Amino acid sequence: MMKYLIISILLLVFYAGCEMPQDLNVPGDNLKGYVTHVDTNLITDGGFYSVSVFNADSTDPFHRVPVMVDSMTLTRLGDRYWSTYSMSGIPNGNFYVAATWSRYPRIPNEVPIVLGTYGCDTSATCTTHILIMYPNFQGNFRNITSWTNLNKRLN
Numbered sequence: 001m002m003k004y005l006i007i008s009i010l011l012l013v014f015y016a017g018c019e020m021p022q023d024l025n026v027p028g029d030n031l032k033g034y035v036t037h038v039d040t041n042l043i044t045d046g047g048f049y050s051v052s053v054f055n056a057d058s059t060d061p062f063h064r065v066p067v068m069v070d071s072m073t074l075t076r077l078g079d080r081y082w083s084t085y086s087m088s089g090i091p092n093g094n095f096y097v098a099a100t101w102s103r104y105p106r107i108p109n110e111v112p113i114v115l116g117t118y119g120c121d122t123s124a125t126c127t128t129h130i131l132i133m134y135p136n137f138q139g140n141f142r143n144i145t146s147w148t149n150l151n152k153r154l155n
C-alpha cells in the first residue's frame with residue numbers, strides 16, 4: 001500500500017512539473033528559464049556555459065554577436081545537468097534565445113558556440129526557432145534543451 005502511495009505522489013509531482021510555470025506581473029524586460037543538458041561531457045576549462053540573446057532581425061542571427069550574454073551554473077541531477085537563468089534589461093525588439101558556450105577571458109565581438117536554442121533545442125537543421133518580442137509581459141519561462149559537448153555545436 002505504501003509503495004503505491006509513494007508512486008502516486010511521484011507521478012503527481014512529475015505531472016505538476018510538466019506545466020509551463022508563469023511569473024505574474026513581471027516587467028517587460030525580463031527573461032527567465034531552465035536549460036536541461038542532454039549529455040554529460042562537461043567542459044570546465046577555457047570558458048563557461050551561458051545563455052545568449054540574439055537579434056532576430058539580423059540575417060543568420062546565431063552567427064552574430066549576441067545582444068546579451070549571461071553565465072549559467074550547471075547542477076548535476078542524475079544522468080544530466082540543468083541550470084536556471086534570469087536576465088533583465090532586454091532591449092525592445094525581436095530576439096532568439098540560445099544556450100551557449102562563451103570563451104573566458106571574453107573576447108570583444110566574439111560569437112559564442114550555440115549548443116541549443118529555444119524552440120529548436122538540439123536540432124542543427126531546425127528553422128522554427130521561437131521569436132520573443134520585447135517588451136514582453138507574458139512572464140513565461142523559456143526552457144531550452146542543450147548539449148554540453150562543444151563538438152555538437154549548432155552554429
